Amino acid sequence: MDALEAIAKRKSVRDYKKDQISDKAVAAIIAAGQNAPSAGPYHITVVQNRELLQHISNLALEAMKNSGNEFLMSRAALPGYEPLYGAPTLFLLSAPEGPYSLATTSCAATSMTIAATALGLGSCYLITPKLAFAADKGLTARAGIPEGYEIMCAVAVGYKAGDKFAVERIKKDNVNYVK
Ligand SMILES: Cc1cc2nc3c(=O)[nH]c(=O)nc-3n(C[C@H](O)[C@H](O)[C@H](O)COP(=O)(O)O)c2cc1C
Numbered sequence: 001m002d003a004l005e006a007i008a009k010r011k012s013v014r015d016y017k018k019d020q021i022s023d024k025a026v027a028a029i030i031a032a033g034q035n036a037p038s039a040g041p042y043h044i045t046v047v048q049n050r051e052l053l054q055h056i057s058n059l060a061l062e063a064m065k066n067s068g069n070e071f072l073m074s075r076a077a078l079p080g081y082e083p084l085y086g087a088p089t090l091f092l093l094s095a096p097e098g099p100y101s102l103a104t105t106s107c108a109a110t111s112m113t114i115a116a117t118a119l120g121l122g123s124c125y126l127i128t129p130k131l132a133f134a135a136d137k138g139l140t141a142r143a144g145i146p147e148g149y150e151i152m153c154a155v156a157v158g159y160k161a162g163d164k165f166a167v168e169r170i171k172k173d174n175v176n177y178v179k
Contacts, residue, residue, distance in 0.1 A: 006118035013122025014165035016087045016158035020048065025119050026089065029157060032115030033091070033108035042095040042105050042152070045143050048088060052143065056132040057084040059139075063131035072128075078165065083128040085165060087156035092129065094140075094149040105152040112155045122160035129154040 001009070026046055033044055047053055060083035064076035075081060084090060091112060093105035109125050116123035133139050133151045145151065 001118045003114070003118075006114050010114050010117040010123070011169070012124040012167065013156075013158075013160045014085045014124060014167075015160065015162045016085055016122060016156070017161045018086070018088060019159050020088045021121060021157060021159070025116075025121060025157075028119060029091065029112045029115045029155075032111040033093070036107040036111040038104045038107065039100040040095060040098055040104050042093060042101065042108065043146050043149055044108070045092040045094065045145055047090040047092060047143060053084060053088075053090055055136075056090070056129055056139070057082050059132035059135045060084070060128045063135050064128060067131070075165075081165065083126070083132075084156055085124065086161070087122075087124070087158040089157045090126075090129065091155040091157065092143060092145065092151050093153050093155070094145045094151045096148050097150060102152050109153050109155045112157075116155075116157045121157055124156045126154040126156055 030044055030046070047056070061076055061081065064072040064083065067073060076083075091109075093109055095101035095105050106125075113123040113125060130151050130153070140150070
């Protein structure tokens, strides 16, 4: 699959099989993240420990329910909703607090989702794991995130199971030309 095809095919997946992805796929996805544009240091943590994934998922779900944000609360109220969607691998992107940290980690995350698509895997850019880290201050150290870094965003990756929790893609009409 070439780059344009992978970009066109990438779509957020919110329903994963339990099967783990290969170490080779993990390495390729990390490389894609590391080759993205950046404006400062950042770190990638690969979480495949089921207990830790479940803990992050539980905390994020609780935080979504209590967020006061209508959209997050309505998602969390869906029967069987899990913020990590059962993905067997979660890439956490962290960086020191700074004006470009979210942009930098999001550039990496986007490249990682495209790489996952090219490898035949499903992926989803996630912001909700941030809520779990806000709720449990010990999580940063438990996940091995470098001192002084904080989680900015995450990417869930795995084999697509189905279309549970799918969100319809809104057709974009957001281009103008100046020639
Ligand atoms: C800043 C940002 C945060 C997002 N956070 C989440 C999230 O926490 N959970 C989730 O399921 N999707 C999340 N998404 C994915 C969007 O819902 C998704 O990209 C959008 O609906 C378009 O669908 P598509 O990715 O299939 O094209 C996030 C996307 C962005 C850009």
